[in-house]
Amino acid sequence: MSQFKIHGRGVYKGNSEGEAVVCPDSIAGNSGALGDVDGVIYEKGNVNYGVCIKDKILVVPCAKGSNGFSAHFRGAQIAGITPAGWISTRMDARLGVAVASMKIPAVADFSESENPLDLIKTGDWVKINGESGEVIVTPKELL
Amino acid sequence: MLKLTHYEQDMLNGKMGKFKQKAMMFIVDYAKVLGATELCEVSRATLFVGAQHYLDCYDKDSDYKDIFSEFYLSSDEKVTLGKVSSECKTQTCAACCDITEYKRTHLSKEFHDRNREYLENTKEMGVKIVESCTPYYVGWVPMMGEHFVTTESSNVVISNTIFGACGNSDGVEVAVCASITGRIPKWGMHIPENRLATCVFELDFDVSTQMEWDLLGFTLGRLLPKHEVPVIVNGVKNVEINRMRQLCASISVTSAAEICHIVGYTPEAKTLEMALGGKEPKYKIKVTKNDMKDSLNMISDNGCGPVDYVSIGCPHISLDEIFEISEYIKGKHLPKGVELQIWTDYATKQMAILNGYAKNIEDTGAALLTGSCPIVMREESHKHAKAMVMFGSKQAFGIRHQTDVPVYYGEVERCIDAAFSGKWEEM
Numbered sequence A: 001m002s003q004f005k006i007h008g009r010g011v012y013k014g015n016s017e018g019e020a021v022v023c024p025d026s027i028a029g030n031s032g033a034l035g036d037v038d039g040v041i042y043e044k045g046n047v048n049y050g051v052c053i054k055d056k057i058l059v060v061p062c063a064k065g066s067n068g069f070s071a072h073f074r075g076a077q078i079a080g081i082t083p084a085g086w087i088s089t090r091m092d093a094r095l096g097v098a099v100a101s102m103k104i105p106a107v108a109d110f111s112e113s114e115n116p117l118d119l120i121k122t123g124d125w126v127k128i129n130g131e132s133g134e135v136i137v138t139p140k141e142l143l
Numbered sequence B: 001m002l003k004l005t006h007y008e009q010d011m012l013n014g015k016m017g018k019f020k021q022k023a024m025m026f027i028v029d030y031a032k033v034l035g036a037t038e039l040c041e042v043s044r045a046t047l048f049v050g051a052q053h054y055l056d057c058y059d060k061d062s063d064y065k066d067i068f069s070e071f072y073l074s075s076d077e078k079v080t081l082g083k084v085s086s087e088c089k090t091q092t093c094a095a096c097c098d099i100t101e102y103k104r105t106h107l108s109k110e111f112h113d114r115n116r117e118y119l120e121n122t123k124e125m126g127v128k129i130v131e132s133c134t135p136y137y138v139g140w141v142p143m144m145g146e147h148f149v150t151t152e153s154s155n156v157v158i159s160n161t162i163f164g165a166c167g168n169s170d171g172v173e174v175a176v177c178a179s180i181t182g183r184i185p186k187w188g189m190h191i192p193e194n195r196l197a198t199c200v201f202e203l204d205f206d207v208s209t210q211m212e213w214d215l216l217g218f219t220l221g222r223l224l225p226k227h228e229v230p231v232i233v234n235g236v237k238n239v240e241i242n243r244m245r246q247l248c249a250s251i252s253v254t255s256a257a258e259i260c261h262i263v264g265y266t267p268e269a270k271t272l273e274m275a276l277g278g279k280e281p282k283y284k285i286k287v288t289k290n291d292m293k294d295s296l297n298m299i300s301d302n303g304c305g306p307v308d309y310v311s312i313g314c315p316h317i318s319l320d321e322i323f324e325i326s327e328y329i330k331g332k333h334l335p336k337g338v339e340l341q342i343w344t345d346y347a348t349k350q351m352a353i354l355n356g357y358a359k360n361i362e363d364t365g366a367a368l369l370t371g372s373c374p375i376v377m378r379e380e381s382h383k384h385a386k387a388m389v390m391f392g393s394k395q396a397f398g399i400r401h402q403t404d405v406p407v408y409y410g411e412v413e414r415c416i417d418a419a420f421s422g423k424w425e426e427m
Helices: A069-078 A093-102 B006-013 B018-034 B064-072 B109-124 B153-161 B172-181 B210-223 B241-254 B272-276 B289-299 B319-329 B346-354 B357-362 B393-401 B412-421
Strands: A004-007 A009-012 A015-022 A057-060 A085-088 A106-108 A125-129 A134-138 B039-041 B044-047 B089-092 B148-150 B183-185 B199-203 B230-232 B283-287 B309-312 B339-344 B367-370 B388-391
Touching: A009 A093, A015 A085, A057 A125, A069 A093, A069 B064, A069 B172, A085 A093, A085 A125, A093 B018, A093 B172, A106 A125, B006 B018, B018 B172, B018 B183, B044 B172, B064 B109, B064 B172, B148 B153, B148 B172, B153 B241, B172 B183, B199 B210, B210 B241, B210 B283, B210 B289, B210 B393, B230 B272, B241 B393, B289 B393, B309 B412, B319 B339, B319 B346, B319 B357, B319 B412, B339 B346, B339 B412, B346 B357, B346 B367, B357 B367, B388 B393, B388 B412
Parallel strands: A015 A057, A057 A085, A085 A106, B044 B089, B044 B148, B199 B230, B199 B283, B309 B339, B309 B388, B339 B367
Antiparallel strands: A004 A134, A009 A106, A015 A125, A125 A134, B039 B183
């Protein structure tokens, strides 16, 4: 187990780093699934139920649920709860609005051989470059 | 590389004023995030605005113009609000409370008044107050190939699937900016080849009732591989728009699907070959009764028990369904302490009043309400409930993020029976 790099498309510029929170089934955009003011995941059944998104690198396959997805993340950001960045297997419309609205570093559109959901585990330390699309992963076992 | 027309570039440069400039800046940022290479003209929009709870990050006495600039235009600078594009027919989507009946839904006058104040502000911009998540019942119907934006996920699937119109599940901020600029990135569902089915669903059962259709959407969303486009090849009975509405709402709960072809029934799927564009599907998935059963177990609590909070109308129901409910419950009386809410849009309620359906419903003690729903009204409206019954699955599943009490779900008549008996009975 050693540090490794993967590459996607740089989606929103900026460098950031943080602890990965991997959501294999994404985070629902429905009202109440993400705390509008505290940024805590309240989606029942989400593997990260109860986790606050603040300063985390959110790793998702895509967005899902209500078209209010972006608004709940943006509201939490204005309330002071901002993730460090986004990593998504593929970009989609719901997530695209969240990224554009929150203006935080994001990398998406990975090749099939570098699916971040297969390679990154919750608790890993992840650095992302939102311009070049480079993602550097330090597995939690090395931290 | 994003290419803009002269008109779009002029708007971006501020020639049409700061309001449109800021909105176009956001559209351009969004287009770059998506990787779009051009914009397209958008001519219909619905907007999830008002005092929605995603604005809880602001103080209650904040100036709406400040909120609008920061939240919707993504601008650090306060901008004087202008008009939405004259080319884009724009109206409000689902609301955070009924337009008048705040007391019956346990909300404060202060909240109701703030919502009205925000709506009056957007009305001045040219956004019509409609308050509906099923706008196609009252005239918001995009044509085949027409580009739209909507903040209602089920309306994205309906409009792409049934009307053959083109729209993505973007989000609130972009929908607002698209209605102001009349532009949206030409990406995703706006491009014909992205609409082709890639995942074939074959059912080993039939769906006929409204709940079965609703459950099917939830199930397909669960089984749909990420980023794929579904097509159903068999098994659908009693095909009509109200059942399609349930399917389109529930598939949006469990997936990011924006279209769901049905061979023989939807315009881009007259045949399977047409739906697939002559290509081989990436996935062929058989859906079983057990898959449906698993979905039901995810949506509804098992067993039976007393209930005191029943809500029908997710998404907002049609006049035909209000008529059926009115006939079904006419002359009955709700037990003390039990609420039955039936949700539609404001215009449809007026027709229900005209036809006497509203009186039949209200005389039982039930409430015919408009524009909102328990999920969007949030916890304040339902925190007193000891056990809930919800239809459809978008509501029954989604309300679980907001409550720990039992939530039951079943056919509409069964839900209504539960209200009048005060009890959820086992089948």
